[in-house]
Amino acid sequence: xxxxxxxxxxxxFVCGLQWACGNGEEEQPSPQNPSLxxxxxxxxxxxxxxxxxxxxxxxxxxxxxxLFYEKQLSIDRTISCASCHQQEKAFTDGKKxxxxxxxxxxxxxxxxxxxxxxxxxxxxxxxxxxxxxQALQPIEDHREMNLPLDQAVARLQADEQYPERFKVAFGTDxxxxxxxxxxxxxxxxxxxxxxxxxxxxxxxxxEFTEQEQLxxxxxxxxxxxxxxxxxxxxxxxxxxxxxxxxxxxxxxxHNNGLDIDQDLEEGLAAVTGNSRDKGKFKAPTLRNIALTAxxxxxxxxxxxxxxxxxxxxxxxxxxxxxxxxxxASNEDILxxxxxxLHLTDSEKEAIITFLHTLTDEKFINNPKFxxxxx
Amino acid sequence: xxxIAIIVLTVWTLTACNDREETPSxxxxxxxxxxxLDGNPxxxxxxxxxxxxxxxxxxxxxxxxxxxxxxKNSISGSSYTVSDGxxxxxxxxxxxxxxxxxxxxxxxxxxxxxxxxxxxLSTDQVGDLDPSNxxxxxxxxxxKFLVLEGEWEYESDERHGLVxxxxxxxxxxxQNFKAINFDLASxxxxxxxxxxxxxxxxxxxxxxxxxxxELILHELENxxxxxxxxAVNIANNYQEGFFTLQ
Numbered sequence: 001x002x003x004x005x006x007x008x009x010x011x012x013f014v015c016g017l018q019w020a021c022g023n024g025e026e027e028q029p030s031p032q033n034p035s036l037x038x039x040x041x042x043x044x045x046x047x048x049x050x051x052x053x054x055x056x057x058x059x060x061x062x063x064x065x066x067l068f069y070e071k072q073l074s075i076d077r078t079i080s081c082a083s084c085h086q087q088e089k090a091f092t093d094g095k096k097x098x099x100x101x102x103x104x105x106x107x108x109x110x111x112x113x114x115x116x117x118x119x120x121x122x123x124x125x126x127x128x129x130x131x132x133x134q135a136l137q138p139i140e141d142h143r144e145m146n147l148p149l150d151q152a153v154a155r156l157q158a159d160e161q162y163p164e165r166f167k168v169a170f171g172t173d174x175x176x177x178x179x180x181x182x183x184x185x186x187x188x189x190x191x192x193x194x195x196x197x198x199x200x201x202x203x204x205x206x207e208f209t210e211q212e213q214l215x216x217x218x219x220x221x222x223x224x225x226x227x228x229x230x231x232x233x234x235x236x237x238x239x240x241x242x243x244x245x246x247x248x249x250x251x252x253x254h255n256n257g258l259d260i261d262q263d264l265e266e267g268l269a270a271v272t273g274n275s276r277d278k279g280k281f282k283a284p285t286l287r288n289i290a291l292t293a294x295x296x297x298x299x300x301x302x303x304x305x306x307x308x309x310x311x312x313x314x315x316x317x318x319x320x321x322x323x324x325x326x327x328a329s330n331e332d333i334l335x336x337x338x339x340x341l342h343l344t345d346s347e348k349e350a351i352i353t354f355l356h357t358l359t360d361e362k363f364i365n366n367p368k369f370x371x372x373x374x
Numbered sequence: 375x376x377x378i379a380i381i382v383l384t385v386w387t388l389t390a391c392n393d394r395e396e397t398p399s400x401x402x403x404x405x406x407x408x409x410x411l412d413g414n415p416x417x418x419x420x421x422x423x424x425x426x427x428x429x430x431x432x433x434x435x436x437x438x439x440x441x442x443x444x445x446k447n448s449i450s451g452s453s454y455t456v457s458d459g460x461x462x463x464x465x466x467x468x469x470x471x472x473x474x475x476x477x478x479x480x481x482x483x484x485x486x487x488x489x490x491x492x493x494x495l496s497t498d499q500v501g502d503l504d505p506s507n508x509x510x511x512x513x514x515x516x517x518k519f520l521v522l523e524g525e526w527e528y529e530s531d532e533r534h535g536l537v538x539x540x541x542x543x544x545x546x547x548x549q550n551f552k553a554i555n556f557d558l559a560s561x562x563x564x565x566x567x568x569x570x571x572x573x574x575x576x577x578x579x580x581x582x583x584x585x586x587x588e589l590i591l592h593e594l595e596n597x598x599x600x601x602x603x604x605a606v607n608i609a610n611n612y613q614e615g616f617f618t619l620q
């Protein structure tokens with residue numbers, strides 16, 4: 001289960017940004033605003049294009065970082081994107097349900113932000129098709145920052161430094177909603193987490209302990225009792241090295257058996273209008289998962305142990321439950337019986353130990369991602 | 375300085391070409407795949423189909439790899455194999471691709487469903503072999519060659535999943551890595567005179583469930599088929615009669 005070709009690649013992952021020239025065939029990069037290429041491990045998919053209308057630039061990312069931490073973007077100037085997406089918690093907030101201005105409760109758990117370039121469809125219910133679109137919604141959502149976007153534009157336009165910063169980043173000092181979204185999206189794309197122990201193991205720089213190794217194998221394995229293959233069935237939804245959902249449009253959304261039919265939330269169905277999507281939510285990246293408690297779209301589980309217990313013992317049958325969960329057990333599946341994985345306690349511990357190898361200390365300490373106003 | 379280097383290189387390349395026989399012109403061959411179940415267009419997340427065995431079946435996912443494409447001219451005996459060509463065909467995603475090959479009067483085509491042994495055990499991201507494509511066969515790093523997932527019901531409305539994940543080049547016979555042969559001449563599709571050729575294939579999913587091996591879901595002990603006898607049976611089913619050239 002090692003990736004031998006990676007021995008030869010000799011990958012050096014520079015956790016940060018380098019700027020590259022040569023990307024500017026269509027738009028001439030201004031000398032004051034060089035293009036950036038997204039730095040990431042070689043084994044992350046290389047075929048995901050940057051949006052042609054929002055290429056990464058040094059000044060665009062810098063501006064996006066300021067806006068991400070900008071409290072003027074909330075109606076009462078008390079909170080910013082970073083209030084619910086705190087770097088030390090892998091850009092989550094540690095709360096079951098995030099709260100907006102005046103502690104207004106939302107209805108979802110703050111999603112971790114990492115490796116967003118490799119995901120499609122944003123929010124737990126997939127309602128934003130692009131990161132540019134996603135970036136604006138929490139600003140105007142009345143439960144979050146509650147600032148109408150035209151007011152956001154007016155505030156930044158009246159600010160003493162933003163018009164000049166937009167000019168350098170985008171060639172115009174006329175700030176628009178669209179440019180605010182583009183800048184924040186550029187910054188969020190640079191939030192690449194690729195230097196966890198798991199990454200160093202992939203690159204053959206470290207060894208896993210026996211327990212971590214077992215946990216990883218269980219994580220990626222769909223159990224098959226008839227072939228004596230034991231598995232934790234995590235990798236069916238949390239795919240590959242990124243441990244996030246399928247990138248292919250809406251395929252990365254699943255019903256993971258949290259509730260019976262009558263208690264199912266709409267989830268993806270609210271976006272697609274298809275009743276078969278009821279109760280489906282985005283399979284998030286598990287990178288830095290040890291830092292992002294509580295878990296699930298509604299933060300119902302406080303610990304990773306509870307999450308594992310759910311998948312092992314408490315899957316609720318319902319009409320849109322994912323087939324790969326329905327058909328997964330380490331013991332023979334008997335018709336009419338409750339769906340259980342039947343992992344042993346030590347197997348569950350091993351999976352949790354593996355999940356801790358996904359923590360990326362450099363990511364949560366990278367000064368390039370921190371509050372520029374401090 | 376750079377420009378001079380480019381000119382020198384270009385002249386050298388042209389000269390090098392002139393030394394050989396006349397450079398064969400290339401042709402672009404586009405492959406496109408459509409999928410039907412019982413003669414009806416396949417629809418994921420749509421209405422239920424009825425399988426040959428009478429069970430009701432709602433497909434949710436259908437994808438497979440095409441690789442090791444070889445064109446042959448049976449008269450001259452020449453052939454051309456597309457190197458490093460691994461193409462993921464996904465009902466929910468991409469269903470076409472195109473390859474550049476030297477022009478010749480090809481009258482036969484072979485492609486494989488699946489990944490050859492040499493490439494299967496590496497995770498090099500050649501073509502569509504990206505492990506994030508939900509086709510990596512995680513416990514030994516190989517790939518799933520063909521995936522069909524869906525729900526079936528039989529004489530009740532109890533939900534059952536059908537999970538067909540076929541992979542494995544073992545044993546040495548490469549049992550599930552299947553060559554699919556087409557006689558282009560008899561299909562009226564001999565290549566040679568055109569610079570661009572379009573080949574349209576159709577796959578009939580019924581054929582996965584029958585001929586030579588009849589698959590009756592409610593009689594199986596387990597409808598999670600990820601190896602063992604039934605994986606081999608299904609691979610034998612897709613080798614014959616599954617693909618047709620339109």
